[in-house]
Amino acid sequence: MLSFVAILVDGVVYASWLFVIGIGLTLIYGVMNILNVAHGSFYALGAYASAWLIGEYFFLGYPGAGSYLIILVAAMGVGVIFGFIIERGLLRFTYGRDEVVIVLVTYAVFLILEDVMKLTWGVESYMPYQPRYLLGNLSIMGLPFVIYDLCLILLALVVGILVWLGLNRTRPGKLLIAVIYDRELALTLGINVGRVFTITFIIGAALGALGGGFTAPLISVSPGIGVEVIVLAFAVVVIGGLGSIEGAAVGALIVGLGRATAVHILPQAELFIVFGVMTLVLLIRPYGIFGSAVLRKI
Numbered sequence: 001m002l003s004f005v006a007i008l009v010d011g012v013v014y015a016s017w018l019f020v021i022g023i024g025l026t027l028i029y030g031v032m033n034i035l036n037v038a039h040g041s042f043y044a045l046g047a048y049a050s051a052w053l054i055g056e057y058f059f060l061g062y063p064g065a066g067s068y069l070i071i072l073v074a075a076m077g078v079g080v081i082f083g084f085i086i087e088r089g090l091l092r093f094t095y096g097r098d099e100v101v102i103v104l105v106t107y108a109v110f111l112i113l114e115d116v117m118k119l120t121w122g123v124e125s126y127m128p129y130q131p132r133y134l135l136g137n138l139s140i141m142g143l144p145f146v147i148y149d150l151c152l153i154l155l156a157l158v159v160g161i162l163v164w165l166g167l168n169r170t171r172p173g174k175l176l177i178a179v180i181y182d183r184e185l186a187l188t189l190g191i192n193v194g195r196v197f198t199i200t201f202i203i204g205a206a207l208g209a210l211g212g213g214f215t216a217p218l219i220s221v222s223p224g225i226g227v228e229v230i231v232l233a234f235a236v237v238v239i240g241g242l243g244s245i246e247g248a249a250v251g252a253l254i255v256g257l258g259r260a261t262a263v264h265i266l267p268q269a270e271l272f273i274v275f276g277v278m279t280l281v282l283l284i285r286p287y288g289i290f291g292s293a294v295l296r297k298i
Helices: 002-032 039-059 064-089 099-121 130-134 147-168 171-181 183-188 193-218 225-240 245-265 267-284
Strands: 137-140 143-146
Touching: 002 039, 002 143, 002 147, 002 171, 002 193, 002 225, 002 245, 039 064, 039 099, 039 130, 039 193, 039 225, 064 130, 064 193, 099 225, 130 147, 130 193, 137 147, 143 147, 147 171, 147 193, 147 245, 171 183, 171 193, 183 193, 193 225, 225 245, 225 267, 245 267
Parallel strands: none
Antiparallel strands: 137 143
16 A cells, blocks of 8 residues: 555646656647757756755755745746747747758757756756755655645646636637647638747747646756656657647656556566556557647647
């Protein structure tokens, strides 16, 4: 029973982290039909910006409670800024081209941003551990868990609910859905599709950076952290179905619980489990669990 509880909690926490990152990736694909390889760099930018500012914040002796606001502001700020620059400065010139060309462009952006981060923050590791341990621990059936880690579940719920409400209960969200289902008709109705693309990309980039920001206190922030993340994020959205918000949630749960099971029972199979599950799902459902042949749905 204790092993089951440990696997369940660890799996849900890991799934929550993946969902926050994956929802931005699937949102961009659902609206813009772009497989954004640079999404891993947005995650890394959020982690670096948060880690650096947290270090400066505690060095100046400010109250620890404010560090959580620092994470939020730093991650969202860097995501919005870089998302706007990349979409307006580069991606908008690639719309209408072959999808492979756009993927290669986002891959080039990923490589460029990796060097930008090295030039900005250097190659040393940052370890902003303070926010994680300020909240203390919580015992579940005798097993200790860090409360900060459990808060990632709340973060994923808040992000998922806000995105769903934004899409289904607001006028901009309904305009967004119109663009998703029929871009040409949306243009004839007077919807500014270019503006919709810009806003969508900025939101997706900010969500990726937000995942990196709140992950920074859990890891050693160092060059290359975006590589593993983009691979896992692609696995999540492919399992759930490209462009599906519900699919991102289900895919994250499957990957999170599968990985946690492997870590506790057979650590050598950690990565094999993730991609083994992805392969099995795609053999049964080639377009993912919630995907379809027409991948223009979120």
